[in-house]
Amino acid sequence: MYRSRRDWFEKIFNGIFWYQRRPYRCAHCMTRYWMSLEARVWRHTFRLRAHKWFGEWGFYFGALILTLIVGWSLNLLQSKS
Numbered sequence: 001m002y003r004s005r006r007d008w009f010e011k012i013f014n015g016i017f018w019y020q021r022r023p024y025r026c027a028h029c030m031t032r033y034w035m036s037l038e039a040r041v042w043r044h045t046f047r048l049r050a051h052k053w054f055g056e057w058g059f060y061f062g063a064l065i066l067t068l069i070v071g072w073s074l075n076l077l078q079s080k081s
Contacts, residue, residue, distance in 0.1 A: 001026055002024065002025060002027060003022065004023035004024055004025040005023075020042045021034040021036050021037065022034070022037060
């Protein structure tokens, strides 16, 4: 048995719904199987993905939130005067 590659649809489906199964293929008969992951494995994978996402997009998300707060504050100050 070895890990099988996922096609584009399976990657999107797994990304959106966090489907907790992975494809494996039998080296002898080439049959493809889907096996469940243990809870500790998919939790660890989720933490790694979240850390990677925040590492890549966290700065931009923080800058957007800060911009929205400053804009809202300035709008509030302008409407009171």
